[in-house]
Amino acid sequence: MERINYTVLTEFILTGVPHPPRLRTFLFVFFLLIYILTQLGNALILITVCADTQLHARPMYIFLGALSVIDMGISTIIVPRLMMNFTPGIKPIPFGGCVAQLYFYHFLGSSQCFLYTTMAYDRYLAICQPLRYPVLMSAKLSILLVAGAWVAGSIHGAIQAILTFRLPYCGPNQVDYFFCDIPAVLKLACADTTVNELVTFVDIGVVVASCFSLILLSYIYIIRAILRIRTADGRRRAFSTCGAHVTIVTVYYVPCAFIYLRPDSHSILDGAAALFPTAITPFLNPLIYTLRNQEVKLALRRMVGSQSTKSEV
Known part of the structure; x- marks a missing residue:
């Protein structure tokens, strides 16, 4: 029986997002700003939820804080590496780094998917069963649901990483994408x-x-x-509590379905679609939830007001 000798790859080269060379500096600065604003926006929401006594014990805002942590994580494992493709020279990613990037992306991405589902269930209880809501959805239960989403996400990510990298990789090593993803x-x-x-x-x-x-x-x-x-005002307030969640779910699910549920597709649009769950959605989440949520805006004002009072004293 003939034995085949494989040269095991030790690194991959990510081709990045196709772009005209003259836009390289602009795209680097653009994604740098996206990354900085993503981290600042989500950190601000997380700090506000943790610091405000009226928010941190309520299930809806526990979920929102967990979502901010996930958004910061997804942005960190994808966007800095994407920015490197807009700088001169070839910058390979080590084999282990590629494994880690694929694992953490699918770990955090699936956790986010489960969390969106939990948030929808929370809104269902709050609107459809308002009198029983405090009993059915306590702070303790919401923390357990968040932990369950993280555990399920870690298992999902591990399965995908193990299945992908159990195969031999012997060359070429050029990944026609801007991060290590399964297809x-x-x-x-x-x-x-x-x-x-x-x-x-x-x-x-x-x-x-x-x-x-x-x-x-x-829904x-x-x-x-x-x-x-x-009453029209009652309907408006009820819809407003769900509007942010519906918007983010749409922005998240449509690109994911476009990328992963068409396994034989090699369209250049896959890369553009992948920018939404990896870079755009984490950036939009804090904007949408703060602009559409009166309680978060009031909590921000209270936090800023208390800091101003302390500085005056």
């Missing part, structure tokens, strides 16, 4: 990837489809409950 990395495997592609499609498809279906079901009941509210 792009599998193209470089020196083995049949049919099983991997099928498992990825089924696994991610089940997670995305089940979470999205539960969110959709929650069907929410809309029915809102339409039964007699």
